Amino acid sequence: MSVQVITIIVLAAVFLVATVLPVHMGALAFVAAFMVGAFVLGEGKDDIVAGFPGDLFV
Secondary structure (H helix, E strand, C coil), X not given: CCHHHHHHHHHXXXXXXXXXXXXXXXXXXXXXXXXXXXXXXXXXXXXXXXXXXXXXXX
16 A cells, blocks of 8 residues: 555544544644654654644644
């Protein structure tokens, strides 16, 4: 399966879980993006964190 298909499935799962359970969708998507970067793309923690706009989380 390609990376694009996996990320679309993860996105659909985030929407489904956030709709069914009382979970904040943004927090769930943040965790899902980190997991996709780490396990699907094989990137390191520093590479993943460098891609997020840390200035927005003040």
